[in-house]
Amino acid sequence: MKAAVIVFPGSNRERDIGRALHQATGREPAYVWHADHDLPAGTDLAVLPGGFSYGDYLRCGAIAGRANVMDAVRAHAARGGFVLGVCNGFQILVESGLLPGVLMRNADLRFVCKMQHLRVERGDTVFTNAYTPGQTIEVCIAHGEGNYIADPDTLARLEGDGRVAFRYCDANGTVGGKANPNGSLNDIAGIYSDKFNVLGMMPHPENLIDPLAGGTDGRALFESLAVRAAA
């Protein structure tokens, strides 16, 4: 699989996700500068990493969503290419129009970094086929603006089409309540595009690939992509 990690000024988890991709695919991803106009030829997966693109002094992801390179990412997605946006990457996907909704400040107005359980809603997408549907995994979150909001029609469409990828839950897999760390509607932690080739999520699977550093529950996401894209 050929992956390209987009680097914006202020991205800060590009090396983390590069490491996860390397572990799953055996090869280093390409790193593409925000001012470039093209993805490397043959790119299967475009990755928008975590960070504070352009400082996020405007709305999170608002400037990055309009960067040169995003035209190439939109074209890639329109061709059916895979796109993964994590944390700031999710915010950028929303700002660029590739995913619906918006990410507001966390309900308690504070940045939060902690381990967090998620329920994997389905196991039949290119991103999750190495998980089992309904599986509870433990990854970490680290964000100040992860509160997913969408209008009622959009929310109904996302739910009706099965486009919710992950929901916040507790260790027993019970969704919602105190397990929701940021106030997201329907406890949404990640969503797919209508063709299921674009995934945006707030949690960081790329930081959960190592038994010594928190656990390995994030690995399956990258393994799913590696297997599918290689096929």
Add this chain to the structure above:
Amino acid sequence: MIRNDIPITPELVAEHGLKPDEYQRILALIGREPTFTELGIFSAMWNEHCSYKSSRLHLKTLPTKAPWVIQGPGENAGVIDIGDGLACVFKMESHNHPSFIEPYQGATTGVGGILRDVFTMGARPVACLNALRFGDPSHPRTRHLVSGVVAGIGGYGNSFGVPTVGGQVGFHTRYDGNILVNAMAVGIARADEIFYAKATGVGNPIVYLGSKTGRDGIHGATMASAEFDDKSEEKRPTVQVGDPFAEKLLLEACLELMKTGSVIAIQDMGAAGLTCSAVEMGAKGDLGIELDLDKVPCREAGMSAYEMMLSESQERMLMVLDPAKEAQAEAIFRKWGLDFAVIGKTTDTLRFVVKHHGEVMADLPIKELGDEAPLYDRPHIANTHQPVLSAAAVPAAMANGKALVQLVGCPDLSSKRWIWEQYDHIIGGNTIQTPGGDAAIVRVENGPKGLAMTSDVTPRYCEADPVEGGKQAVAEAWRNITAVGGLPLAITDNLNFGNPERPEAMGQFVGCIRGIGEACRALDFPVVSGNVSLYNETNGRGILPTPTIGGVGVMDDVSVHATVAFKTDGEAVLLVGETKGWLGQSMYLKEISGREDGAPPPVDLAVERRNGDLVRALIRSGRTRTVHDCSDGGLGVALAEMAMAGGVGATVDALPAGIPAHAALFGEDQARYVLAVPAAEVEAVLAAAKAAGVPVQRIGTTGGDALTLPGEAPISIATLRDAHESWLPGYMQGPDAIVSA
């Protein structure tokens, strides 16, 4: 614009924080009246913060050398060799006064400044730690200050992209008017690719990099060198504003530039900005420096030479570049969208010459600006020692179980989760031990090597006995690194004290330095960097003496480490070290008995080393994976923390004999550790202890969901956790909570 040739009156001199005799020294040095810009330059170079004029004499006594020390104090940060061609670069620095005036920005710029110190030397920052001291929780400003400082530390580190992995937070009424914000940064570099501030070569370009210069922070370092009073609020404009985004760009651009081999010398613009950085680069290289301020990128028009030389705008660097590679260097900075300007050159005149609009605004001897700064041997008096409190003099005020629940929920010992969950502590994917352990562990790149890091000090011990308190701060840092299995290598010290012109405060400083030096020598734990913050007083009332110690150790294989959590039922609980039931200056005395008196526990450095070496060997040989040191709150609090961390309880059936139970449980005798050891390993561990001459007592067994103390009803882990976790979030939800942004 203020003219450069205004008459220098005594009032003007005083406003610059210079004493009359210091001004006479200036006149004697340059043989004429200084210009206004020159007066500003002297005030920047000769204030306490930059010149260490009250502390230099005593700092010289600290041990700074070891075979593994690559760079000791005097550079932007200390550098130690951690093997395999790698070096660890680290330093801690205070940002106390700005954080009290404007907590969010004060804290952010504190973090930004220390990160810059580390990457200036060519290291990529891999971890941040901090040490925070706030006033009494009941003080009307405390909640606001906690909220703002924590948000500021997180706001900068999270965006910059470095994990904040450890720290300590304490409350005491003596910090009501003067909080402490000490930030530590740790980076990794190739041992043969360290960059220094020393300029070389005549006629080489001086390059200004990073953000533009504005009017912020003028006289920041002078403010940091004065006492506070009720009018300190008016100093808000001297606090700078942090921009972590600019700093992240500066980091990437600097590291990229360093790889090209074009950097001859580099110095960040921290306290006293352009003045301090330019003078230091020239003076270290025995060269003159000539600056043309018309070339300095400015945020606003009409800035005077005086303002530019004293601005403390953040995220700026000064470099001496190889002229042959100037174009390549400029291209890198343009790519990152940063300012790049050649603003001067090195000369062979040994003069510091500043020009603006074609006129010479300052022309001073560059070496003397630093070397001839005043040096004071301030009068100091040793503190009267407090008497030793016998355990019998401190009656148990309540049942021990009840006292334990109260202690784990008191402000100082309660969980600081509310704070560290606002810090990204996992970015990088190398955080092996997250906040909540004895020391943080961060793997170096892909491992197996790692760093163990901690920040420690017990201010109430330092107040009661500066020498023992100084020793204890170093010993506890050494112990915390040991308790995770690390080999302690070196420290950075952040010395926060009151007004050095008061002999009592100076006596505290001198005593603590003596204790720190003794401990560093005995434990082979040299000082490689540090910072002195004096004048931490408001309206004549000083803080508790607080020499924060930031310790760094190395682990050859991070997979071999210990954590504080009880892991499984049926393991033997062992207490390593001798327990005399020392209640003087203990948390028990403060929180349960409502007293703060007595001598603090003495530190026997030979015993400290002997006990620690045994524990480290037991971890490294795999005989135990569960270790916690005994510190604040003694054995009882250590046991409770181990049970809470693992969700596994313990039954204690034997306490150290011959002393009252409350003294055995809550005494703060030093050099002690609690271990949990599998049944099959107990004999081997006891034999190893006997061979090493270390007293070890089996005091109980792990298991169940409660902690049971001798003769007491079991205390469920849920009860402990509720007390431990609820205080800080509850406090912060108080009616006056203000979220700074």
